[in-house]
Amino acid sequence: MMSKSKNKIALVDRARPLDHQQAPEIQAFGHTTRVPIALSQNVAKQSVENLNQILADTCTLRDLYKKHHWQVAGPTFYQLHLLFDKHYEEQNNLVDLLAERVQSLGGVSIAMAPDVAETTIIPRPPKGREEVPVQISRLLHAHEIVLKEARSMARQAAEAGDDGTNDLLVSDIIRGNEKQVWFLSQHLVDVPLVKAD
């Protein structure tokens, strides 16, 4: 039995947030745990590895859009400022879909910037500002890297019987990136603005 005064302190202490807590990880990065989704461990593990690679590249592409949204210059500033932010939001949505697919398969998703930087195969841009045609070329190159890996990963997932991963890669990643490439690439078509050729 606790004394009356001790009990009072315990009650007061219950209001204190229990911060600065530490414990070992519950799942190591790279380890795929079994989840009851009727997929073999090998298939799930392979999909998780592929998805984490494309997740890191999608994070990088997303951040490249925000960089260009902030740093764009010139007469097309306003429309590109808005377009880059629209694509940023769409890529951000893809990041979430990819990360949650990794977790659904029993994997651990890449999350933090240093881990993304370590994993991505998209070349690092300079810290400074670049001209619009260079910004767009850089984005198109990043899209092409993502599209190339997404197509081969989608085929691999289909062959392995991981239809959920195949669907995400085809319906969301491939089609979404292809549409953004269309919007971007049309800005690099050299047509007259005022006087016809």
Ligand SMILES: [Fe+2]
């Ligand atoms: Fe903004």
